[in-house]
Amino acid sequence: MTLDQYKPSGNQTQQNKVIVFSSQAYDKDFLTQHCPDSIEFQFFETKLDAKSVVLASGFDVVSVFVNDTIDAEVIDALLEMGVEHIALRCAGYNNVDVEYANERGMAVSRVPAYSPQAVAEHTIALMMALNRKLHKAYNRVKEGNFDLNGLLGFNLYGKTVGIIGTGKIGQAVINILLGFGCKIICYDVAQSVDVTAKGAHYTSLDELTQQSDIISLHCPLLPETKHLINNARLSAMKEGVMLINTSRGKLVDTKAVINAIKRKHIGALGLDVYEMEENLFFKNRSSEIIEDDVFQRLLTFPNVLITGHQGFFTHEALTEIAQTTISNIEYFASQQKPEQEDAIASNFL
Ligand code: NAD
Secondary structure, rough: OOHHHHOOOOOOOOOOEEOOOOOOHHHHHHHHHHHOOOOEEEOOOOOOOOOOOHHHHHOOOOOOOOOEEEEEHHHHHHHHHHOEEEEEEHHOOOOOOHHHHHHOEEEOOOOOOHHHHHHHHHHHHHHHHHHOOOOHHHHOOOOOOOOOOOOOOOOOOOOOOEEEOOOHHHHHHHHHHHHOOOOOEEEOOOOHHHHHHHOOOEEHHHHHHOOOOEEEEEEOOOOOOOOOOOOOHHHHHHOOEEEEEEOOHEOOOOOHHHHHHOOOEEEEEEOOOOOOOOOOOOOOOOOOOOOOHHHHHHOOOOOEEOOOOOOOHHHHHHHHHHHHHHHHHHHHHOOOOOEEEEEHOEEEE
C-alpha cells in the first residue's frame, strides 16, 4: 500500500503525540536524542495488547516492538481512539495483522534494515562462542581452572555452513563466513544473484539439511516457516550439527530440538530468540521463579548458548532505528516528499 492511499493525519501543524510501548531506557535515550520539535514521545514499559491498548487514548501514533501483539481487536480499538499509524521499531512484522490494518486504513511502518551487520555479527559470536566453548572457558579461568578437557572445538575453515534465508542478514553472515574459508550453501524461496556472485550456492532445503556442519536461520516467521526446524528435519541433519537461530523463535520446535540434543544428535545450539520469549525476554527476572520448564531445560545443556534477543543491540542499529522511526512518523504526518521519498514510502507495509 502506498502512502497516497492514507488520509492525511489532520495533525500537520500540531505536535504528533506518540506512545512508545515495550520501551526500555535505551529506547528512550535514542528516540529522545533524535526527537524533532514536531514529535512528543511518551514511554511505557508495558507491551501493547488488547488489555493495554487503552493507554493509547489521546495519541496519534503507537510505536511498538517485536513482542507487542497488534491483532484485529487492537487495531479496531486504536482506530476508535483516533490512532492512525503503527510505527514498528523493528524489521519483522509477524506480530501485526498487516492485512487487517490495510483493510481498515491503518498505516503500518517499520525499520526494514537498521543494521543487518549487527545481527550477522551476533550470529557469528554465537557460533564462535559455542564452538570454542567460551561460555565455559570464561567461568573456568575465573575460578582458576585451566583444564582444557571438554573445551575442544573445530576449525571453521573448510566447514559447510547452511544459510536458510539469504536476505540482508543472511548475506551479511555469508560475507563473514566466506572470510573464514567456509563453504556456503543456501536455501531461499527467492534466490539472489548477489549470493551466487559471492561464491555461495543455492541448494534444496533437504540437501542443505543433510550436508551442513552448521545451519543458521535468517528467514522470516511466516505460517509456512513456523517450526521449519522440526523432528523430521532435525533427524535428517548431520550428527553433531550446530544450529543457530537469530531470526524468530517459532522457526524452531523447541521440544523437538531438546529431544535431538538429548539424543546427542545436535552438537550445539545457539539461540538469540525463543519460541515463547514474549513473556520472558527484555526484563530482569533474576529474582523470579521462571515457570517456563521448556526454557529452563534448555539452560541445563552445556552445549546450548542463549542470549535474550540482543542481535540488534548495537549503537549503530539503535541510532538507525530511532532515526527511521522518526522519519516514518514525520513522513506519514506531513505527507511531505522528503529526498529519500521512495526509501521511506517503502517502509510502509
Ligand atoms: P530480509 O527480508 O532481508 O530476508 C529474509 C529472506 O528470507 C528473504 O531473502 C526471503 O526471500 C527469505 N524467505 C522468505 N520465506 C522463506 C522461506 N519459506 N524459506 C527460506 N527463505 C525464505 O530480512 P532480514 O533483514 O535479513 O531479517 C531476517 C530475519 O531476522 C527477520 O525476519 C527477523 O525475524 C530477524 N531479525 C532478528 C533480529 C534480532 O535481534 N535477533 C533483528 C532483526 C531481524
